[in-house]
Amino acid sequence: MIVVTGVTGNLGRVVVEDLLTRVPADQLAAVARTPEKAADLTGRGVDVRAGDYDDPASLEAAFAGADVVLLVSSPDVTPGTRARQHGNAITAAKAAGVGRIVYTSAIKADSGPGFLTDHAATEQLLRESGLTSTVLRNSFYSDFFVNSGVVKAAVEAGEVVSADGGKALNTATIRDFGLAASAVLTGSDHDDACHELRGPLWTYDDLAAVIAEESGTTVVHREIPLAEAGEGAFIAQLVSDGFFAEPSDALERLLGRPATGIRELVRAALA
Numbered sequence: 001m002i003v004v005t006g007v008t009g010n011l012g013r014v015v016v017e018d019l020l021t022r023v024p025a026d027q028l029a030a031v032a033r034t035p036e037k038a039a040d041l042t043g044r045g046v047d048v049r050a051g052d053y054d055d056p057a058s059l060e061a062a063f064a065g066a067d068v069v070l071l072v073s074s075p076d077v078t079p080g081t082r083a084r085q086h087g088n089a090i091t092a093a094k095a096a097g098v099g100r101i102v103y104t105s106a107i108k109a110d111s112g113p114g115f116l117t118d119h120a121a122t123e124q125l126l127r128e129s130g131l132t133s134t135v136l137r138n139s140f141y142s143d144f145f146v147n148s149g150v151v152k153a154a155v156e157a158g159e160v161v162s163a164d165g166g167k168a169l170n171t172a173t174i175r176d177f178g179l180a181a182s183a184v185l186t187g188s189d190h191d192d193a194c195h196e197l198r199g200p201l202w203t204y205d206d207l208a209a210v211i212a213e214e215s216g217t218t219v220v221h222r223e224i225p226l227a228e229a230g231e232g233a234f235i236a237q238l239v240s241d242g243f244f245a246e247p248s249d250a251l252e253r254l255l256g257r258p259a260t261g262i263r264e265l266v267r268a269a270l271a
Helices: 010-019 035-042 056-062 081-095 114-129 148-157 174-186 204-215 230-240 250-255 262-270
Strands: 002-004 028-032 047-050 068-071 100-106 132-138 159-162 193-197 220-223
Touching (some): 056 081, 068 081, 132 174, 148 204, 148 262, 159 204, 174 193, 193 250, 204 220
Parallel strands (some): 002 028, 028 047, 100 132, 159 220
C-alpha cells in the first residue's frame, strides 16, 4: 500500500495521478486534511483518508497498512512549524508500522540559508527514527518563474527584468518533481537515498531569447539593481549568490528523460 499526503496540493495531485497509471487503485491511499476536497479520487477507487499534520492520532490512522508513505512537506513556513508537524508524521508512521518514508525536502537543505532549517531538522528526525527513508531535495518550481503571466507581460513590455547578476537557475516543474516522486515510491532501489533534484540550468538571458523566438517578437533581458526588485529581492539574492547554479542529473535519471526546460513552459504559456 502506498499512502500519499498533501493530495489536494499541486505536487501531491501529480503524484497520485501518476501512481494510478502504475499501481491498482486499491493499493493507493490519499491523505488530505479535508477529504471532501479529494472526493473525486474515491470514485476512482482510491482510499481517501483524513490526516492533519497537527493531529498525530489522525496520521497514525491514515498511515495504517502503508508499505511506503510520501510525506509532502507542510505548506506552513512559519519557523519551527514544519519540523514539528513532520515530526508528528514520522512518529505516526513508525507507530503504524510503515516500511519507508519518502520526504519532499528542499535543495541544499543541509547547507543552505536559515529558511531551510526545518527541512534539515526533518531529515535529521528521519535519520533518528530508524525508519527506512528516501529524501527528495527538490529545487524551486520553474512554474513560479515561467508562467503565462510572466511570459505575456514580457511580450507586451518587450523585456524581462531580473536582479540576479546573470547567474543560472536549476529549477524544475511541479509535474516533473511529482513524477520523480511517483517513480521513487514504486521503485525498489532508493532505500536511505538522498536525491538532489534539479532541472536544466537556465538564465534570464535564455528566457528572454526563448520568449522572443517562440512569440516572434523582440524581447530582451534587462538587469536591474537588487534594491529595485521589490518582493522578488529575496529570490533574486539567492540566484545572485549562486544558490541555484549547481546542476544535477538525478531528476533526469528518475524521469527516464530530460527534465522539462523553459522552452516547453514558454510554449505552454503562449498557447
